[in-house]
Amino acid sequence: MKKKFYFMSVLILVGVFINGCEVEEDPELLNVNQDSLNLATSITSNDDGYVNFMEAFESADLNGYTIVLEDHFFSADGSTTFVYSVEGTGATAQLDSFYLEVPECAGTVPSWSPTQSSKLEDGRIKWNNSISKDGKEVFTITYEGDISLGIIDVTVVRGGIETSTKVLGPCAGVYTISGSIFIDANSDKTKQPSETGIGGYTINLDQGEYHAEVQTSGDGSYSFEVLEGSYTVSVGSDLLNDQNYTATTVVSYDVDVTGDVTGKNFGYQVEATKITGEFNNGTIPLDTEDYKFWIQQIKNAGKNNSGYSKADLNKLLSDVEMYLLDVPFQFGGNKAKTALDILSKPIKSELDLYLQQLLTAELNVKSGRGAYKTVDGKLVLNESFNTALMIYAEARACEALGSCPSEEAAARTQATTKATRSLSTDIVLITSFNNGSGGL
The missing domain is CATH 2.60.40 (Immunoglobulin-like)
Structure with a gap:
């Protein structure tokens, strides 16, 4: 709240x-x-x-x-x-x-x-x-x-x-300072409509000896209501406290308030190569399944050699459709067939491979699988980490597809990104995520 x-x-x-x-x-x-x-x-x-x-x-x-x-x-x-x-x-x-x-x-x-x-x-x-x-x-x-x-x-x-x-x-004399913490998928230091954030992250507000904090909402946004004056709004420099995300923007703003102040955003980029290494060497424990597992689950839904009924699979695919962005996955009336087409069709481009691995990753996350962390000596699902990774991955997908939420700034960024950055690093990252032990 x-x-x-x-x-x-x-x-x-x-x-x-x-x-x-x-x-x-x-x-x-x-x-x-x-x-x-x-x-x-x-x-x-x-x-x-x-x-x-x-x-x-x-x-x-x-x-x-x-x-x-x-x-x-x-x-x-x-x-x-x-x-x-x-x-x-x-x-x-x-x-x-x-x-x-x-x-x-x-x-x-x-x-x-x-x-x-x-x-x-x-x-x-x-x-x-x-x-x-x-x-x-x-x-x-x-x-x-x-x-x-x-x-x-x-x-x-x-x-x-x-x-x-x-x-x-x-009511008089009270103004709003607002913004968002977001995953800067293209590392351009500007929040795009496709780049959302993480809930429950602490944003600080200071004025001299006074201090207050709020937690970001589910999409990463935050808001303070303040009086006219000068304030400092800040976050910690280490998102999720795991050093796999680094700030692309400043981590502290000095704000002079004479009216509502918006757009005080804090961007973090994913250290894809570092995270991939930690997936592969077990520093980040994983419980995930690869794309072949999910092909079999969908093909055999309701049978003894599948862990899902047809209704369960349709519900899971609906959850993937409604995850973070409207794209990249909308499965239509025959969800199982459309999902199978993405997972099993011949790979002819980087984008084909990336969408295959991203769909696999989202099926893992929405089914309760993913990366784990140690809390009080016990391994627990690291939901914030998994969410942040999917925020990054979906934003990269919509850039590659040219289907990000429409804004002129987003379109300009998208065109630049497509021309200068391939999906190869991201494919390795998401494939490594999906090649977990399947049971720790």
């Missing part, structure tokens, strides 16, 4: 009323009192041990008064209420008026309390409340809709002097 960088999400109720007109008091809202409010530190606390970048905005000292977002709570009617306190700090002149921003991202104009001597003007709710130099009042705003916690403007007028600062509120 994606963690939002400010670790808070709120649902907000927006009341509908005429701009500038007062509305009747809501008794429930007026019953909110100081004793019932949670401590402000509870608003941005979290159970994950991360430092919250927004905690500095829980309260604001402004022109002789302290403004605190005391609480926000979800009600049975589907609304969420923000509760603020405004308290004097002992300055001689008393409060003339108090404003809270109503940001556009919050939608329609909200309801609030108290409503006496208040109105909406210029995207702000204004209260003409007289609060003594050491007095305290509570103000509430209720919104509708799923609106995230953000940073809004708060303004105090005291002694005829107007001053403003920022405080926690709905």
Whole structure:
């Protein structure tokens, strides 16, 4: 599950009323009192041990008064209420008026309390409340809709002097940093539509002493929600912790955020020759079968000399069709025949051989076979490694076929790759993967 960088999400109720007109008091809202409010530190606390970048905005000292977002709570009617306190700090002149921003991202104009001597003007709710130099009042705003916690403007007028600062509120001032970790199949340092990534990989975000982490989603993408400012986004340089993948891009970005930032991608290339050697010398244990095994399984499906029923084989072939990319494998109505044609037809080109070995590899992986790793002294299937290898192999196949997901950049890269790079190294890699022990 994606963690939002400010670790808070709120649902907000927006009341509908005429701009500038007062509305009747809501008794429930007026019953909110100081004793019932949670401590402000509870608003941005979290159970994950991360430092919250927004905690500095829980309260604001402004022109002789302290403004605190005391609480926000979800009600049975589907609304969420923000509760603020405004308290004097002992300055001689008393409060003339108090404003809270109503940001556009919050939608329609909200309801609030108290409503006496208040109105909406210029995207702000204004209260003409007289609060003594050491007095305290509570103000509430209720919104509708799923609106995230953000940073809004708060303004105090005291002694005829107007001053403003920022405080926690709905949705405003929060931006996204996003990107992906991806297998750079053609090593061009640019993410192509055919080059996906791996889920569960840690991406770091830092700003001075603050640090947070998210895990990539299943396709390798990630996202942080942050405030305006300068950040560093980074990954470790060793993908999957096995030193068989090296970075083709930078592994750290310095990001200045004044709006949403996209495309902060981290590319890794497969060290094909190194991995092949480790397959062959047993450094990477394998439990796989070669293409001849799969020809026999498909031909004899449902018979005693096959481990698969016809239904099982059709399900396995459907899983291969829906694996990573729409290509290279779509088997049509007669899946077994089409798969057999790929596995057993005469090899007349590098591409024929590569597709034969790739289909074999995908049948191995989707049937629960593949490379293994040692965990606590036991061999376990290395699913992340196997997935990364298939991401690489499918992207190379679509480049060779000229059938990668269409984008002009992808087409240009594809043309260059086809002209300058053969499949020979990749054929050796995938064939070595398929020539495992068949049972460790």
